[in-house]
Amino acid sequence: MTDYYDLVIIGAGIQGVGVAQAAAAAGYRVLVLERTAIAAATSSQSSKLIHGGLRYLETGQLRLVREALRERALLLRLAPDLVKLVPFHLPVYRASRRKSWQLRLGLNLYRTLGGGRFQSLRKSDWDQLDGLVTENLTSVFRYYDGQTDDALLAQAVMRSAESLGAELKLPTEFVAARLEADHCQVVYREGTGPEARQRNCRCAALVNCAGPWAARLLEKVEPKQAPFAVDLVQGSHLWLALEAPKGCYYVEAPSDGRGVFLLPWHGETLLGTTETLHQGPPEEARTLPAETSYLLETLAHYFPHLRDVSEQQIKQKYCGLRVLPKGDGRLFRRSRSVLLHGNRHQAPRLVSVMGGKLTTYRLTAQKVMKMLEPCLPAAQAKGDTARLTLS
Numbered sequence: 001m002t003d004y005y006d007l008v009i010i011g012a013g014i015q016g017v018g019v020a021q022a023a024a025a026a027g028y029r030v031l032v033l034e035r036t037a038i039a040a041a042t043s044s045q046s047s048k049l050i051h052g053g054l055r056y057l058e059t060g061q062l063r064l065v066r067e068a069l070r071e072r073a074l075l076l077r078l079a080p081d082l083v084k085l086v087p088f089h090l091p092v093y094r095a096s097r098r099k100s101w102q103l104r105l106g107l108n109l110y111r112t113l114g115g116g117r118f119q120s121l122r123k124s125d126w127d128q129l130d131g132l133v134t135e136n137l138t139s140v141f142r143y144y145d146g147q148t149d150d151a152l153l154a155q156a157v158m159r160s161a162e163s164l165g166a167e168l169k170l171p172t173e174f175v176a177a178r179l180e181a182d183h184c185q186v187v188y189r190e191g192t193g194p195e196a197r198q199r200n201c202r203c204a205a206l207v208n209c210a211g212p213w214a215a216r217l218l219e220k221v222e223p224k225q226a227p228f229a230v231d232l233v234q235g236s237h238l239w240l241a242l243e244a245p246k247g248c249y250y251v252e253a254p255s256d257g258r259g260v261f262l263l264p265w266h267g268e269t270l271l272g273t274t275e276t277l278h279q280g281p282p283e284e285a286r287t288l289p290a291e292t293s294y295l296l297e298t299l300a301h302y303f304p305h306l307r308d309v310s311e312q313q314i315k316q317k318y319c320g321l322r323v324l325p326k327g328d329g330r331l332f333r334r335s336r337s338v339l340l341h342g343n344r345h346q347a348p349r350l351v352s353v354m355g356g357k358l359t360t361y362r363l364t365a366q367k368v369m370k371m372l373e374p375c376l377p378a379a380q381a382k383g384d385t386a387r388l389t390l391s
């Protein structure tokens with residue numbers, strides 16, 4: 001007899017494991033299919049921040065910021081070993097595009113939306129800022145946000161889901177699905193190489209959490225699904241073998257005014273990120289030489305003593321793909337809210353989850369469960385994700 005699950009989830013990035021945890025906590029039988037490893041793609045290639053996203057205030061994404069700040073507060077409680085509040089510094093120079101009054105306004109709003117605190121540093125403290133250039137510096141704001149290890153967070157969420165009965169098959173590739181009136185038929189390939197075996201299962205609902213592959217994955221579903229128009233926008237980071245800064249810095253790239261982070265990471269330094277439209281298959285995305293130059297130029301501009309970073313000091317270059325709604329406008333201005341796409345308006349049996357934030361994975365999972373509720377059987381809840389600790 002074919003195996004039956006209430007939910008089959010494709011992809012064990014943060015969104016897939018988040019939905020697995022929410023569904024298992026709600027008492028459902030859950031199977032997660034992951035082709036490579038937990039957090040193998042975008043969910044290990046982020047800036048590793050659990051934050052409201054101060055810069056989203058500029059584009060008026062107040063709801064996203066408020067939700068993310070609430071989730072940040074929750075994760076600081078639920079996962080104290082994995083999510084820590086760290087100090088961020090925002091330097092303002094005479095030539096900065098964002099003026100002191102604008103940042104003060106933004107930080108006040110950030111505080112109103114999610115608590116926390118900020119201050120303007122005394123001039124006498126500026127020499128403690130890791131060698132930040134002080135010429136033409138007019139003010140430095142310090143505020144606090146969360147930092148995590150994105151891959152470890154995803155593994156912890158999956159462990160929590162498994163402790164509630166969810167099953168993970170890995171390496172296992174989703175091959176195809178057929179949506180019937182009252183269930184879905186799913187075909188997947190378990191294992192790799194000559195050992196790989198094709199298998200089938202049935203489920204009440206299917207959740208497509210394949211990250212940058214999610215839009216293409218819809219082509220494997222029968223009946224044919226309307227294509228979902230998205231852009232893949234890559235963001236690169238450089239992990240540098242340089243002594244870790246004492247704090248985090250959020251600076252304006254001199255060439256285009258975008259915000260770039262300099263962060264302590266495993267006793268060294270992480271620098272990111274970029275926004276470059278990616279065309280072609282997701283697996284072909286690579287950090288481009290122009291992105292490396294952009295990041296290193298920004299570093300040298302603010303920290304002149306780090307102007308000569310050698311190739312050997314670049315320990316790792318990695319790039320992740322943001323899934324953003326397709327559009328013509330500036331990439332910076334596109335919404336960063338998660339895209340939830342059901343196979344039909346009423347009672348969807350298939351939901352695709354694209355983009356969104358690592359920070360809001362738990363809330364996204366709740367929204368997915370709400371969408372799928374009409375096609376899921378009754379179940380006895382085993383827990384509440386707002387209370388389940390992660391370690």
Ligand SMILES: Cc1cc2nc3c(=O)[nH]c(=O)nc-3n(C[C@H](O)[C@H](O)[C@H](O)COP(=O)(O)OP(=O)(O)OC[C@H]3O[C@@H](n4cnc5c(N)ncnc54)[C@H](O)[C@@H]3O)c2cc1C
Nearest residue numbers: 011013015035041042043046047049174211235320358359
């Ligand atoms: C550069 C960058 C920086 C970011 N920084 C932050 C940040 O600091 N804070 C924050 O909150 N958010 C951040 N984000 C957003 C966040 O990282 C992503 O929204 C999130 O990681 C997306 O997770 P996902 O599960 O949707 O996708 P992914 O993590 O990409 O997971 C998709 C999974 O699906 C699997 N898969 C694909 N096809 C198949 C198949 N056929 N069968 C089986 N498995 C399959 C893949 O192997 C993969 O593991 C950032 C994003 C980017 C790109």
